[in-house]
Amino acid sequence: MNLSYKFDEVARLPLPEDNVAVATRQLDAGTVIHYQGQELTLDYTVMEGHRFAVKPIAPGDDMLSWALPFGVAQKEIQPGNYVINDGVLEALSVRGLDFALPPEPNFSDDVPEFVLDEESFQPAPALPTYKETRTFMGYRRSKARGVGTRNMVVLLGTTSRTGSYVKQLASRLQNELPNYPQIDGIVPVAHTEGDIKQPNNLPLLLRTLSGFMVNPNVGAVLLVDYGNEGVTNKMVEEYARSHDYPVDDVLHRFLSIQDGFEESLAKGEEIVRQWLPAVNAIERTPESISHLKIALQCGGSDSFSGISANPLLGWISKELIQYGGAANLAETDELIGAEPYVLQKVRDVETARKFLTLVDEFKTRTAWHGANAEGNPSGGNKFRGLYNIYLKSIGAARKKDPDMRLDYAIDYGAPMHDSGFHFMDSPGNDLESIAGQVASGCNLIFFTTGNGSVTNFPFVPTLKVVTTSRRFELLSKDMDINAGLYQDGMPMDELGKQTFELMLKTASGQRSVGERAGHAQVQIWRNWQQTDASKLKELLTKPEPTGEPIAIRTDGAVIPSVTFSFTRQNDHLASDAIGLILPTSLCSGQVANMIAKRLNEKELGQEKGLSRFVALAHTEGCGNSAGQPEQMYARTMMGYLRHPLVKHCLLLEHGCEKTHNDFMRNQMKENGIDPSRLGFASIQLDGGIKKVTEKVEAWFTGQLAVTSPRKEEVVGLEGLRVGIITDGSITDVDGEQLAALTKMIVSAGGLVVLPDNSQLLETEAYHKQVFTSADIEPSLSYGEHARKNGFHIMEAPTTHWVETITGLAATGVELFIALTNEQPMQTHPFVPMLQISSNLTMQQRFANDLDLVLSGDPSIWTEQILERCKQTIEHDYTPRLFKQGNIDFQFTRGLLGISL
Numbered sequence: 001m002n003l004s005y006k007f008d009e010v011a012r013l014p015l016p017e018d019n020v021a022v023a024t025r026q027l028d029a030g031t032v033i034h035y036q037g038q039e040l041t042l043d044y045t046v047m048e049g050h051r052f053a054v055k056p057i058a059p060g061d062d063m064l065s066w067a068l069p070f071g072v073a074q075k076e077i078q079p080g081n082y083v084i085n086d087g088v089l090e091a092l093s094v095r096g097l098d099f100a101l102p103p104e105p106n107f108s109d110d111v112p113e114f115v116l117d118e119e120s121f122q123p124a125p126a127l128p129t130y131k132e133t134r135t136f137m138g139y140r141r142s143k144a145r146g147v148g149t150r151n152m153v154v155l156l157g158t159t160s161r162t163g164s165y166v167k168q169l170a171s172r173l174q175n176e177l178p179n180y181p182q183i184d185g186i187v188p189v190a191h192t193e194g195d196i197k198q199p200n201n202l203p204l205l206l207r208t209l210s211g212f213m214v215n216p217n218v219g220a221v222l223l224v225d226y227g228n229e230g231v232t233n234k235m236v237e238e239y240a241r242s243h244d245y246p247v248d249d250v251l252h253r254f255l256s257i258q259d260g261f262e263e264s265l266a267k268g269e270e271i272v273r274q275w276l277p278a279v280n281a282i283e284r285t286p287e288s289i290s291h292l293k294i295a296l297q298c299g300g301s302d303s304f305s306g307i308s309a310n311p312l313l314g315w316i317s318k319e320l321i322q323y324g325g326a327a328n329l330a331e332t333d334e335l336i337g338a339e340p341y342v343l344q345k346v347r348d349v350e351t352a353r354k355f356l357t358l359v360d361e362f363k364t365r366t367a368w369h370g371a372n373a374e375g376n377p378s379g380g381n382k383f384r385g386l387y388n389i390y391l392k393s394i395g396a397a398r399k400k401d402p403d404m405r406l407d408y409a410i411d412y413g414a415p416m417h418d419s420g421f422h423f424m425d426s427p428g429n430d431l432e433s434i435a436g437q438v439a440s441g442c443n444l445i446f447f448t449t450g451n452g453s454v455t456n457f458p459f460v461p462t463l464k465v466v467t468t469s470r471r472f473e474l475l476s477k478d479m480d481i482n483a484g485l486y487q488d489g490m491p492m493d494e495l496g497k498q499t500f501e502l503m504l505k506t507a508s509g510q511r512s513v514g515e516r517a518g519h520a521q522v523q524i525w526r527n528w529q530q531t532d533a534s535k536l537k538e539l540l541t542k543p544e545p546t547g548e549p550i551a552i553r554t555d556g557a558v559i560p561s562v563t564f565s566f567t568r569q570n571d572h573l574a575s576d577a578i579g580l581i582l583p584t585s586l587c588s589g590q591v592a593n594m595i596a597k598r599l600n601e602k603e604l605g606q607e608k609g610l611s612r613f614v615a616l617a618h619t620e621g622c623g624n625s626a627g628q629p630e631q632m633y634a635r636t637m638m639g640y641l642r643h644p645l646v647k648h649c650l651l652l653e654h655g656c657e658k659t660h661n662d663f664m665r666n667q668m669k670e671n672g673i674d675p676s677r678l679g680f681a682s683i684q685l686d687g688g689i690k691k692v693t694e695k696v697e698a699w700f701t702g703q704l705a706v707t708s709p710r711k712e713e714v715v716g717l718e719g720l721r722v723g724i725i726t727d728g729s730i731t732d733v734d735g736e737q738l739a740a741l742t743k744m745i746v747s748a749g750g751l752v753v754l755p756d757n758s759q760l761l762e763t764e765a766y767h768k769q770v771f772t773s774a775d776i777e778p779s780l781s782y783g784e785h786a787r788k789n790g791f792h793i794m795e796a797p798t799t800h801w802v803e804t805i806t807g808l809a810a811t812g813v814e815l816f817i818a819l820t821n822e823q824p825m826q827t828h829p830f831v832p833m834l835q836i837s838s839n840l841t842m843q844q845r846f847a848n849d850l851d852l853v854l855s856g857d858p859s860i861w862t863e864q865i866l867e868r869c870k871q872t873i874e875h876d877y878t879p880r881l882f883k884q885g886n887i888d889f890q891f892t893r894g895l896l897g898i899s900l
Contacts, residue, residue: 002030017067019055040080045099049303049385051083070390071107091382097210114339124345124405137284137508139274142249148183148293149218149507152459157226163190164232168885180280187458195230208413210240210440218327220251227256267413290324295437295445296399296408298654299430302450303385306395309448309483313751315496330426337390338397345405354409358425368530369898371625381658413439427899429623431523451656456514520591538820549790567694568711575873577647579613585621585657609710622657629897636783656685717748725815728822735765737861751789755796783810803892824849828890
């Protein structure tokens with residue numbers, strides 16, 4: 001029996017001119033819907049958030065939502081027909097749905113490009129401002145900096161190289177906070193950028209770091225570098241002063257690490273502890289809400305974002321601007337297709353031109369990398385009814401109220417000096433976009449979400465707005481505002497007033513749900529490798545490595561009788577056994593960290609030989625281009641799933657990303673990995689952070705209950721799987737000894753992997769002793785699991801140290817030997833790294849960071865290295881920088897990756 005409903009019970013029509021409606025629940029095929037005196041019968045099961053026709057649509061006609069086109073009909077579409085395109089059919093093909101979908105699309109993603117009619121352009125008048133004012137309790141800074149909603153001590157890593165330093169420093173200082181009630185937090189700001197010599201995003205980086213320093217929520221800031229990166233403290237200070245950032249109005253210090261990690265942490269602690277009384281002396285005072293600058297952001301969007309949550313932000317923005325405040329709308333590619341609406345009312349023609357120029361530049365830069373700016377929607381977006389970038393953009397643009405004009409179009413991270421509605425250039429990647437808004441001066445963030453994104457920023461509070469009551473109830477402990485009340489019948493004015501009051505309370509110090517949850521992330525707009533399209537064809541057609549080991553010289557190889565104690569794990573031997581929580585995207589990373597910490601505190605599995613739990617938080621899986629970069633990421637993830645040190649592994653999805661759990665299951669199928677031995681959990685679909693934590697713990701507990709006791713076995717050099725990496729200059733003696741070590745391990749049947757960016761490969765002493773040919777090509781792609789032992793070279797598309805070791809670890813190596821003749825470097829989260837050096841200056845400056853000093857007779861160096869390897873593998877020695885917490889993890893985006 002077919003179900004029958006009134007239209008308003010099961011669907012929404014954004015505007016009367018639309019020819020398609022949005023289903024507010026899943027509707028089975030055959031369902032009858034009564035609409036404007038006619039009966040519509042659905043031809044297929046229509047998913048929640050997806051669309052069906054309410055009017056006849058002829059081939060070639062525009063598909064309309066919010067009275068704007070999002071595609072063109074390919075065939076006759078009758079009322080009641082499921083409206084669907086090829087991109088959504090492809091995205092749903094990996095979801096394992098239990099009902100049939102249409103066999104082919106009925107519309108294509110064709111939308112005419114917007115052209116500004118300058119001859120007919122009329123500047124729009126500003127909205128009238130309120131004569132009275134309202135106040136919030138804020139932290140008054142200088143006139144140039146404004147008023148903060150928080151009073152934070154910020155520890156800022158100038159580049160990714162000091163990210164782990166600021167994290168460790170913040171951790172050491174947390175117990176000070178109870179003594180200083182006027183300080184809202186001591187927070188680390190670690191990011192991925194600046195650790196290459198000439199980043200293409202350098203001006204953007206300098207602008208962002210300068211903006212972070214002077215944001216009004218910052219009570220004091222410590223910037224930390226090593227002084228030899230692609231971006232340094234000196235460069236930041238020079239940029240900030242030359243561009244009139246009021247750096248002298250904020251308590252600050254630039255610290256360059258010149259000594260060991262532990263000594264440098266002590267120095268940082270001393271600086272911050274001296275600041276705390278002064279920062280604590282600043283008190284909240286009543287301030288006009290004209291000082292509020294709000295960031296308007298969305299993530300995990302769905303079809304209802306443009307119906308409830310985004311219009312709510314439009315209401316809030318309009319109200320705040322009439323009080324003299326400012327709002328910042330971002331995500332350039334998520335306005336493609338919505339230009340007619342965004343530019344309906346504009347302050348002047350120059351602002352309209354600037355907006356369109358930023359959109360065009362975004363498209364051009366994306367094309368250099370073989371990507372399409374219109375390819376933004378994630379798998380989660382499509383699952384929830386956002387078929388393409390045009391439909392996503394039309395809904396996203398509703399953060400601008402139709403009565404409001406666009407006042408300014410600004411570059412990423414550029415300061416907002418005036419009241420009004422600003423558009424800021426940025427990618428659709430939520431965290432990268434938010435970082436720019438904070439650098440522009442935003443002191444409070446509104447984040448709309450259909451799926452239930454849980455992300456937060458370290459020193460600016462985030463209010464998360466959910467689009468539907470059903471999703472809010474599922475994630476009520478992780479969300480702040482239920483915009484679904486509007487769909488349930490609450491007038492927008494009433495919901496807007498309630499939300500406005502919550503904004504003022506939050507600005508005055510009431511903690512947001514995210515702040516109470518205690519996790520946050522930062523990601524700055526990531527570097528793009530191409531500056532034109534000249535290399536595109538070559539990069540797209542470059543052949544993949546074969547995966548076969550490279551033949552090397554074995555003459556003269558002496559295989560010592562050293563042995564190692566390994567543990568039997570299922571079908572292989574390994575030197576350790578860990579429980580791995582592998583986030584499928586950036587937004588589940590910090591939750592994964594929190595769960596791993598909880599399980600380690602409980603010492604779960606240690607009686608079964610599990611040494612610890614590890615979470616690999618990273619910044620990929622969402623907001624990045626498809627094609628080669630996505631394939632590289634997926635391949636590396638597969639490498640970690642099958643890593644020999646991983647005893648039990650669970651994948652944790654956020655729920656709305658491109659690379660969700662179903663995506664990963666599909667990759668496993670292609671790689672011959674059995675998903676039944678892995679765990680899967682979803683922050684959004686499992687009901688939020690608390691419930692997903694319980695689910696993850698229960699899964700690991702169940703796996704450990706049937707885990708056999710560990711059995712030790714003794715092996716020789718054939719059991720070693722080693723990655724060799726280098727930093728700084730390499731002497732002939734270094735090359736000779738590492739060549740001898742390589743030949744020993746490979747000749748015995750072990751595995752040695754080098755990255756192709758290693759200076760060791762350019763060292764004559766190493767090359768002459770190891771290789772049989774002058775021309776050596778990589779045998780492994782980045783992150784590719786080494787199927788066969790022997791000698792391998794892995795492609796490493798950038799010189800970023802952490803990105804290199806992240807890919808190398810995925811090949812299956814169980815130990816890194818790092819020759820660091822310039823400075824000690826970050827270590828891997830679970831593959832131990834021995835940092836060795838023959839450089840006398842290094843040995844003197846960083847004696848407490850090095851695991852082995854190479855000096856004296858070089859003929860015994862390999863013996864010393866192997867002995868330290870044995871101690872590490874058998875857990876008699878822990879590498880020093882790992883013990884001190886200098887740890888980092890980051891996937892590369894390769895040469896074609898670009899933020900979307």
